[in-house]
Amino acid sequence: MATKYNKVKQAIKSSILDGTFQPHQKINSESELMKQFDVSRHTVRLAIGDLVTQGWLYRKQGAGTFCSEKTDETIQQVGLNQKNIAIVATYISDYIFPSIIRGAESYLSKQGYHVSLFSTNNDHEIEKKVLEKILTQQYDGVIVEPTKSAVHNPNINYYLNLERLNIPYIMINAYYDELEPLSIVVDDEKGGYLQTEHLIELGHTNIVGIFKSDDIQGSKRMKGYVKAHRHHQVAIKPNNIITYDSKEKATKPVNDLYNILTNSIEVPTAIVCYNDELAIKLLDVLREKNLQVPEDISVVGYDDSFLANVSEVKLTTVDHPKSDMGIKAAEVILELIHQQQGERQNKRDKVTSVVFDPKLVIRSSTQSVSNKIVNQELLFE
Incomplete structure (x- = not known):
């Protein structure tokens, strides 16, 4: 009974x-809700009664039940007389995300704002619950x-409702293309191009590219990978592009690369990785196949994370602004808030999206194909 009642509510x-x-707006009738949720009229009336008491709905005699205006009764006060910003990240404590969050949180705190952190774990259902809480x-x-910015998002209506309620929001690292939001991102297409061009300029032509398919960063980095091959007129071998989604990230890249290294007549000489985290994970596969980096195979990461310097091989990678991205996001959201609150005299100063220009950071995980040939010749002398 309680479960059905809560489900309807x-x-x-x-x-x-x-x-x-x-x-x-009038909500569905009691009969429609009974049919929709396969519950009794008593259960529906309990749920509606609770929502009326809490200020979410109101009744009109003989007309039905209607949606209320958003009021203090339906808004939980995060803090009285306190300025509040919500930061929603896919992950809070992993990889480069703490640096981004610290940058934003530090800046906002100095401006007198309280920051609430939420994590979606890159899951749409969790994102829905977070947005409802906000x-x-x-x-x-x-x-x-x-969350999973390259695929359809079932929570788009929540963002549209933020707009209706005049709550400004911006997106970082990626964006939902259909919303055309203000965003703070890296030029990931250029980043993927830089990764690949670096290897091509070192003489590599058999380059595996491994990209995450459900985040827009991955699709853009893959586009850069293809673009570099096209620009330098280097053919892409049919099986050299590996894609994976969030659920597959622990196994698919590792298994697919292992199969390529095991079954290819010509073993690839280089790998473009979606990020440093993946690059470090793939070093285990290369060790298992007795391939040394960079002597036998070159590897390029992305993000210039702390991981790029902790392994025995220092990763060539593409930099990510991290803390600077967080600070810029904080600056932009405050600018939007001030405009919303009428605190900016000149509203012609339109707030715009920001795209950080990536740069290649060259370390010891890449070398030219000619060096590889020299090393092989020395082994047989």
């Missing part, structure tokens, strides 16, 4: 928060790292 609340039901609390603005 949460579904109605979600439809309000994602904008399906607008203020003063919409039921009092935030001045939101900084969001999108």
Whole structure:
């Protein structure tokens, strides 16, 4: 009983928060809700009664039940007389994300803002719950790292509702293309191009590219990989592009690379990796195949993370602004908030998206094919 009642209540609340039901719009009738959720009229009336008491809905005698305006009753106060920003990241404590978050949090704190951190774990259902929480609390603005930005997002309505409620938001690292939001990103296509061109200029023509397919960063880096091959008129071998999604990241890149190294007549001489984390993981595969980096195979990472310097092989990689991205995101969201609150006299100064220009950081994980040939000749002398 309690489970069914909560299911109905949460579904109605979600439809309000994602904008399906607008203020003063009539919601589904009791009979429709009974049919939709396969519950009794008593269960429906309990759920609606609770939402009326909490200020989410109101009744009109003889007309039905309607969606209320957003009021203090439906907004949980994050902090009285406190300025609040929500930061939503796919991960909070992993990889380069702490540096990005620290940059934003430090800047916002100095400006007198309290920061609430949320993690989606790159999962749409968790993102939905986070957005619902944000919409039921009092935030001045939101900084969001999108979840699986390269695939359809079922939570788009929540972002549209943020816009309807005049809550400014910006996106970092990636963006949902269909929303055309303000964003703070790296030119990932150029980054993928730089990774690949570096290897081609070293004489490599058999280059494996491994990219994450459900994040827009991965699709753009793969585009840069292809673009570099086209520009330098180097053919891409049919099996040399490996893609994987968030659920597959622990196994598919490792297994697919192992198969290529085992079954290819011509073993690849270089690998372009989606990020440094993947590059470090693949070093184990290369060791298992008795391939040394860079003597037998060159490897390029992405992000210039702390991992690039902790392994026995120092990674050639593409830099990521990390803390600077966080600071820039904080600056932009505050500018939007100030404009929203009418604190900027000159509103002609339009706030725009920011694209950081990537640069290649060359270390010891790459070398020219000619050096590889010399090393092989020395082995046989």
